[in-house]
Amino acid sequence: MELKHILPSDIEKESFRIIKQELDIMGKSISEDFEPTVIRAIHTTADFDYADTLVFSDNVIDKAKAAIQNGAHIVTDTNMTLAGINKKTLSRYGGEVHCFMADEDVSMMARQMQVTRAVVSMDKALKIDAPLIFAIGNAPTALIRLRELIDEKKLRPELIIGVPVGFVNVVEAKELILETDIPYIINRGRKGGSTVAAAICNSILYNMT
Amino acid sequence: MELKHILPSDIEKESFRIIKQELDIMGKSISEDFEPTVIRAIHTTADFDYADTLVFSDNVIDKAKAAIQNGAHIVTDTNMTLAGINKKTLSRYGGEVHCFMADEDVSMMARQMQVTRAVVSMDKALKIDAPLIFAIGNAPTALIRLRELIDEKKLRPELIIGVPVGFVNVVEAKELILETDIPYIINRGRKGGSTVAAAICNSILYNMT
Numbered sequence: 001m002e003l004k005h006i007l008p009s010d011i012e013k014e015s016f017r018i019i020k021q022e023l024d025i026m027g028k029s030i031s032e033d034f035e036p037t038v039i040r041a042i043h044t045t046a047d048f049d050y051a052d053t054l055v056f057s058d059n060v061i062d063k064a065k066a067a068i069q070n071g072a073h074i075v076t077d078t079n080m081t082l083a084g085i086n087k088k089t090l091s092r093y094g095g096e097v098h099c100f101m102a103d104e105d106v107s108m109m110a111r112q113m114q115v116t117r118a119v120v121s122m123d124k125a126l127k128i129d130a131p132l133i134f135a136i137g138n139a140p141t142a143l144i145r146l147r148e149l150i151d152e153k154k155l156r157p158e159l160i161i162g163v164p165v166g167f168v169n170v171v172e173a174k175e176l177i178l179e180t181d182i183p184y185i186i187n188r189g190r191k192g193g194s195t196v197a198a199a200i201c202n203s204i205l206y207n208m209t
Numbered sequence: 210m211e212l213k214h215i216l217p218s219d220i221e222k223e224s225f226r227i228i229k230q231e232l233d234i235m236g237k238s239i240s241e242d243f244e245p246t247v248i249r250a251i252h253t254t255a256d257f258d259y260a261d262t263l264v265f266s267d268n269v270i271d272k273a274k275a276a277i278q279n280g281a282h283i284v285t286d287t288n289m290t291l292a293g294i295n296k297k298t299l300s301r302y303g304g305e306v307h308c309f310m311a312d313e314d315v316s317m318m319a320r321q322m323q324v325t326r327a328v329v330s331m332d333k334a335l336k337i338d339a340p341l342i343f344a345i346g347n348a349p350t351a352l353i354r355l356r357e358l359i360d361e362k363k364l365r366p367e368l369i370i371g372v373p374v375g376f377v378n379v380v381e382a383k384e385l386i387l388e389t390d391i392p393y394i395i396n397r398g399r400k401g402g403s404t405v406a407a408a409i410c411n412s413i414l415y416n417m418t
Contacts, residue, residue: 046399083292167224190255
C-alpha cells in the first residue's frame with residue numbers, strides 16, 4: 001500500500017489542488033467568486049456533482065461577507081451543522097450559530113401543530129435580534145416555511161443556504177427559494193446535507209478578509 | 210410547485226420506500242442484514258453509490274449489536290458525527306460516544322509530533338475501559354493509526370466503521386482496514402463523511418431489538 005507522506009497542515013491544500021486539477025480535466029470552469037464554496041463542498045463529500053448543481057444568486061458571496069461583518073447570526077436546522085461551522089471566526093464579527101431543533105418548546109409545539117420541528121425552529125428564529133443567515137442542511141420543510149415567512153413579509157434574511165438532502169419535497173423546496181429575491185446558495189436536486197451546509201458557511205468565513 | 214402532503218412522522222418512512230423502490234428499479238439487491246445500513250447511508254446523502262461501495266465483514270451487524278449490548282463505547286474523529294449519533298439509545302446499554310479532536314492535550318501533542326489530531330485521538334482512545342467501536346468519518350490518518358495499533362496488538366476493536374471522505378490517502382487507508390480480521394463496515398473509495406459515519410451507527414442503534 002503506497003501512502004503519500006504529507007504534513008498534517010498540507011493535507012487540505014493538497015486536497016484542494018487535486019479537486020481543482022480534476023475539475024480542469026473534466027472541463028468544468030467555475031467563476032472565481034464561487035470557486036472556494038464549490039471546492040469546499042466537493043472536499044466535504046468527494047462528490048463532483050456539486051460543481052454542476054450548486055447555484056448562486058448575483059454577488060451572493062460579497063453580500064454574505066457583508067452580512068457577517070454586520071454581525072449576522074446563522075440559524076441552522078441540524079445540530080451536526082451547528083457542530084461543523086467555525087464559530088470562533090463568526091464570533092469575531094459578533095455572530096452566533098443557533099439550532100433550535102432539540103429545544104423542548106420546539107418539540108412540543110411541533111407535536112401540537114403536526115408540523116416538523118424544523119418549521120417551528122424557523123418561527124423561533126424570528127425572535128433573534130440580528131441580521132439572519134439560514135443554513136438548511138436537512139429539512140425541506142424549513143425552506144418551505146422560510147418561503148411562507150418571506151411572502152408574509154415577516155422575514156427578510158440576508159442569505160439562505162438551501163442544501164437539504166432527501167427524497168420528499170426536497171427538490172421542490174429548493175425551487176421555492178430560487179423564486180424569491182433573497183440572496184441564496186442552493187444545491188439543486190436531492191443532494192446536500194449537514195456537512196455541505198457547514199462547508200458552505202465555512203467557505204465564506206475562511207475567506208472573510 | 211406541487212408539494213407532497215405527508216405527516217412529519219411519515220417523511221422518513223416515505224423516503225425509505227422511495228430509496229428501496231429506486232434500488233429495485235436499478236436492479237441492485239442488498240442482503241437483508243445490510244439493507245438498513247445501506248438505505249440509511251443513501252438517505253443521508255441522496256447518493257446511490259453507497260449501494261455499490263459499502264462493504265461489510267461477515268456477520269458484522271450481529272457483532273456490532275452484541276458489542277453495544279456489552280456496553281461498547283463509540284470513538285469518532287469528528288464532532289459532527291458525535292452530534293449525529295443517537296446517544297440516548299446507546300446509553301441504554303451503557304455506552305458513550307467520545308470525540309477527542311477538540312481536546313487541548315490532543316492538539317498540543319499533535320503539533321509536537323507533527324501528526325494529525327486524529328492520530329493522537331486514536332491513541333487517547335486506548336485509555337477507555339470498555340469494548341470499542343470506531344466510527345471514522347473524516348481522517349484517513351485515524352484509520353492508518355488504528356491499523357498500526359492493531360498490528361502492534363495494542364488494540365482489538367469490536368468494529369471499525371471506516372468512511373472517511375477525501376482525496377489524500379483515503380482510498381488506501383480504507384484498504385488497510387480491509388486487510389485486518391477486525392469486523393468492519395467500510396465505504397470503498399473517496400466518499401463518506403461525518404453524516405455517513407453517524408448514519409451507519411444509527412442504523413445499528415435503531416435496529417437493536
